[in-house]
Amino acid sequence: MKATYLFLRCLVLVSTMFATGIWAQTDLPSWSDTESKQRLVDFVQSVTTQGSDFVETQQRVAVFDNDGTLWAEQPMYFQLLFALDRLKVMQSDHPEWKTEEPFKSALAGDLKTALASHEDLAKLLFASHASMTQEEFMQAARDWLSTAKHPTTGRKYTDMVYQPMLEVLDYLRANGFKTYIVSGGGIDFLRVWAEDVYGIPPEQVIGSSIEKTFVFNDDGSTHIARLAEVDFINDKEGKPVGIDAHIGRRPLIAFGNSDGDLAMMQYTMAGEGKRLAVYIHHTDKEREWAYDRDSHIGSLDKGLDYATEHKKEGWILVDMKNDWKSVFPNN
Numbered sequence: 001m002k003a004t005y006l007f008l009r010c011l012v013l014v015s016t017m018f019a020t021g022i023w024a025q026t027d028l029p030s031w032s033d034t035e036s037k038q039r040l041v042d043f044v045q046s047v048t049t050q051g052s053d054f055v056e057t058q059q060r061v062a063v064f065d066n067d068g069t070l071w072a073e074q075p076m077y078f079q080l081l082f083a084l085d086r087l088k089v090m091q092s093d094h095p096e097w098k099t100e101e102p103f104k105s106a107l108a109g110d111l112k113t114a115l116a117s118h119e120d121l122a123k124l125l126f127a128s129h130a131s132m133t134q135e136e137f138m139q140a141a142r143d144w145l146s147t148a149k150h151p152t153t154g155r156k157y158t159d160m161v162y163q164p165m166l167e168v169l170d171y172l173r174a175n176g177f178k179t180y181i182v183s184g185g186g187i188d189f190l191r192v193w194a195e196d197v198y199g200i201p202p203e204q205v206i207g208s209s210i211e212k213t214f215v216f217n218d219d220g221s222t223h224i225a226r227l228a229e230v231d232f233i234n235d236k237e238g239k240p241v242g243i244d245a246h247i248g249r250r251p252l253i254a255f256g257n258s259d260g261d262l263a264m265m266q267y268t269m270a271g272e273g274k275r276l277a278v279y280i281h282h283t284d285k286e287r288e289w290a291y292d293r294d295s296h297i298g299s300l301d302k303g304l305d306y307a308t309e310h311k312k313e314g315w316i317l318v319d320m321k322n323d324w325k326s327v328f329p330n331n
Helices: 002-022 035-048 080-092 105-110 118-129 134-147 161-175 185-196 238-246 261-270 301-308
Strands: 061-064 178-186 205-216 220-233 253-256 278-283 317-319
Touching: 035 161, 035 278, 035 317, 061 161, 080 105, 080 118, 080 134, 105 118, 105 220, 118 220, 134 185, 134 220, 161 253, 178 185, 178 238, 185 205, 205 238, 238 261, 253 261, 261 278, 261 301, 278 301, 301 317
Parallel strands: 061 178, 061 253, 178 205, 253 278, 278 317
Antiparallel strands: 205 220
């Protein structure tokens, strides 16, 4: 009886330690044993262990940019590649695109001309993302993701995720954090696959969006129609606004990789108590790409300086080349 009692007490103790964060997952196998990893682990342990820095579970919110933070973003944003492939599928229904810009250049592969202005980019995105039902768009995204391959690696785009960041997502959730995507990319495109790949459900995805309207059909069926108008751009100063609207709590941790994430990270760090901002710095030209200040995609200029200047205040610059043992799954 005494042995049984002690065994049950041990079970209760172990359960309590997991629940309170005193004993939780600390394994990040794809991370090298560097200062970046140690500072991340130390922070999580400090806010999940009873003491002066302890944070209640409901307040443990972590937000992640997507492009360049959770998956790759070179040679261009993957959702734009999806849009360009959609135009090729749709061109037989639009003979006018043979002479109409920016469609003519986009279909000919002349992206410099096709993407010369924000107005041209908007035309391409609206043509490929609007004037259809929500179900039609989601299915088109699923079909593309199931077959499309990255132009240089030959991997499916959902295999271009960062293994170390998948481990961070699991690590944080094991320690009582709720994880959100806060991306400049399209919210609906992300919601198609984020749950399967990241374990992040649709309601925890925040992104840019177009206008939609509810349609009640004569036969009693309903659908959501996608309109060729911008609803919200979830980038730069828009990210804190999106966080406030969708989450209603200031994050405890923010992860990003570009100047587009700086406002989100500053918003996170301005809260009370201990907080963490983590920039992923692309320094590995052999296993991925090396870029920062002058990149046409994911430029990290002001953010690089800011993170360097505020390192002692809880900012981390992850050096991809030195801090990660591997980059992609099975890599």
